[in-house]
Amino acid sequence: MHTHDETQKQIFLKVSLIGLFGGFFGGLLGIGGSFLVIPFLIASLGLSPHKSHATALPVAFASGVAALGFYFSSGQIDVSISIQVMIGCLVGVIAGTRLMKFVKGQMLSFLFGLFLLSLASVYMFPVTPLSSIVTTSQYYTIVMAIGLGLVAGLSSGLFGAGGGTILVPGTVILLQVSEHMGQGISLLAIIPTTILGTWLQYKQDNIALNIAPLLTGTAFIGGLLGGYMAILTHGTILRALIVIALLYIGLQNAIKNYPWRKKAASSQISKVN
Template sequence: MILALLAVGAIGGLLAGLFGVGGGIIMVPLLLWWARMDQRQAAATSLVAIVPTAIAGSIFYGIGGQVDWVAALFVGAGTIVGAPIGAWLLRSLPLAWLRWLFIVGLLAAAVYLILVTPERGGSLELQPLVMLGLVGLGLVMGLAAGMFGIGGGIIAVPVFIALFGMGDLLAKGTSLLAMIPAAVSGTIPNLRAGLVRLRDGLVVGVAAVAASGAGVSLAFLIPPSLSSILFGMLLVAVVAQLSVRAVRLQAREKRDREG
């Protein structure tokens, strides 16, 4: 089990650094498959591991000058409100709903990443409406963090690029910094509810931190168009696997009710 958790963390950390996500986008499915967690446990445990992963990744991007600290502050303020609400929904919504909401969100992000080629070098001009939009983005990121155990980078990175005109590297670095308060504020109610396998989350987090630096280095080397397509293809593969699993689980739950 320890080796499986380390592998989950290493893969999640590499992708976190490469794509500017918390790593939960791949850690949650892997925790479902390899650690035999249910959706709630996987989401809550993944969120614990995202905290150190996002800190390490944002430091690496910050060293490269690819973090907008002010934008991250506004987004982070929104995540603090959204994450506890998402954590409450995680405890309240039926598991079948959580599975399919997660799958639909991944599919939407995949389509965008494959079809839209980001640029490198764009920046953000802070104006009142932009600030309000950043807080709103943080609210959505917080909801995603609390409900699905992801940092919200799959939401933030495309939005930073498409709506706020950021370059791809700046979007990734800012996304990682902005998701830290979401991960922290979403983890606290999950801990209180007993959903988190804390030791497992810490093992995953240590491995993710170790691998995140390599992911950031790759992000600076790979052209933005290739990086976007690779990420989109990865999400499509995850969506396919999760959809098959969700259908099987629904069939099993139906048989159990009828039996």
């Protein structure tokens, strides 16, 4: 039988490892890392889907702040595009957070899985700028940047994750920036988005306050290492790592929370009884 102190130590260790893991890969891949920690918060700590998705938001903030200096120092951030993306993100996260409370826990996890699988399908193919199809006028850049931010913010508010996974390929394809530049823009835009999203989720009592500070602190440490490694790693390798993570977590959520499968199992049990 575990004593109270032993149980607290185990929780401390689990939260620390989850935060380090999410922060490292969030900084490395420029995607925040929230979606990576959600399954662990549910499986290892027993949080509900809503609390897990909401509590994961500060991970993206911490890893973004930690890794941002490395992207700035290497000239991999376009501040003007980042600000335009932020505008869309802040509007989107408000709408997404309000929408989350109308989605049941199992359905939230299932939709999250489908969302990640759809993103994986985008990443699996070479991300090539649409230079031969689109124009690069200032008006086009502003509209596309705000539009991308809106979709990314909606994802962050609804799922507590996914904003960076939209922004990185979106900026590369539609705004014709490099892979590393897309990651830098994503991290900078994610910071104010996650601050607002976390505050909104806190007001709805969705944040697990007993673990959020430790999770955020360890994610910051992981983000420092991830940001340093990102500048040294080739973009193709980064994209491959994102695909693997999206496929694994997406399939896990979609299969495990497939609504019709669970309903069928429930109906069979009721018939036996």
